[in-house]
Amino acid sequence: MSSQGPFADLGFVAAVARKDLLQELRSRAVTVATLFFSSITLMVLAFAVGRESALMQQAGPGALWVALAFAGVISAAQSYQSDLAEAAYEQLLIYPIPRATIYLGKLIANWLTMLALGLVLLPIGSVLFALPLTPGLPLLVATVALGTLGFALIATFYAALTANLQARESLLPVLMFPVVVPILLAAVRSTDAVTRLGNAALAGDWLQLLAGFDLVYLVVCTAIFHFVVDE
Amino acid sequence: MNTRTARRPLWLSALGLATLILFGVGAILALAVSPPDINQGDLIRIMYAHVSVAWVCFLAVGMTALFGALYLWRGRPMDDVWSVASAEAALFFGALTIIGGMTYSKPTLGVFWDWDAKLTLTALLVTLLVGFFIVRGLVDDPQRRGRVSAVIGLVTLASLPFNYLAAEWFRTLHPAKSINLDGSGITMEAAFLGILLFNVAAAALAFAYFLFERVRLGRLEVQAEASEDDPPPTGEAVHV
DSSP states (O other), rough: SSSSOTTTTHHHHHHHHHHHHHHHHOOOOOHHHHHHHHHHHHHHHHHHOSSOOHHHHHHHHHHHHHHHHHHHHHHHHHHHHHHHHTTTTHHHHHSSSOHHHHHHHHHHHHHHHHHHHHHHHHHHHHHTOOOOTTHHHHHHHHHHHHHHHHHHHHHHHHHHHHTTTHHHHHHHHHHHHHHHHHHHHHHHHHHHIOOOOOOIIHHHHHHHHHEEEEEEEHHHHEEEEEEEEGG | HHHHHHHHHHHHHHHHHHHHHHHHHHHHHHIIIOOBBBBBTTHHHHHHHHHHHHHHHHHHHHHHHHHHHHHHHHHHHHHHHHHHHHHHHHHHHHHHHHHHHHHHHHHSSSSSOOOOOHHHHHHHHHHHHHHHHHHHHHHSSSHHHHHHHHHHHHHHHHHHHHHHHHHHHHHTSSSSSSSOOTOOOOOOOOHHHHHHHHHHHHHHHHHHHHHHHHHHHHHHHHHHHHHSSSSSOSOOOOOO
């Protein structure tokens, strides 16, 4: 498609990602809403679990990832809604660039948004659920990075599919949660292994599952994305 | 042309009859002929029905994705029909697998649900298939409907190994270093295995019958849809 050599597509990916991130940076509509939404989810879950500190520590990693998952769904759906609202999405599709570059660009933007959210939620969750963060901080950051990448891969993909359907708000989680169950499980277990158990080797095993999931879905979703978008 | 496709062909009726007979013989073999298991006693008889529908369920999921991929490649409406027919069978056999699994689990393990990896995998699969049909119901354009459901079918297939691994590791709370997807380590006597395979054949034949019958109906639907709006849609859905 492109005339500027094999790496021109990377430029398109960067351009789409830059556009989405700039838009988010200027409006801050999604970031603020999802940040408060997920913080409140964390608090609600903390109330639901009770006040026993051992139980809180056990439930902490799960609560953290549930809050992050819900926020991720909202932010991925929003990344298409803001485009659709101004008819910018149609224009984006008209550009003579491979459709996969649109997916990858939006993926990067969604991932960075979720990653930032995850890194903000970590200390909040650590305080609310009394989870120690410092011992395995690099592993914890790796877990958040790979876990949010997995979420973003599926959320960005299915958000494009549901973007112009009725009942998309409830449809997106229905479609994506059964697929991201392995991500949720692996991320929760890895977070648990790092924070509560202090077992780096165990976390490493779960991180391998996360990395494998991310790799497979990166290939699958990129390959079939152009069937998902409308003409 | 219309009257010819509208009438059920003779071979299909014969296949239905053969399915019924094979199913009956399989049930007799499982309920009366099979000896009770040393450990599980008569509960082993549930296994014949449960395992056979489970295997066919996963076969049907594979065919959903296969015909979905063919639709994306060639864009023929009939590939979509085959894919949907397989998906409906997968949902049906998946629901049967869960019911059978819970029936089997209650007397052997004492609970209906113990987060067994295969049962969890099937439950997730059923939710994926329900999503497949919800989305289909929301898209009016037949070509877009076919593309979107083919994509969901492919993602569903891709999710199976991960869901299995995660469910297996979730139960043991630790990643296993080696995985036996076929449950090896479980050995089965020839008498049990023979009856199981017979029941698998009966379930597979039932699947084939459902599939052909549903594809026949689907072909009529495609024809009706094509005669509704002219020009009739021919093979397209070309993307670059």
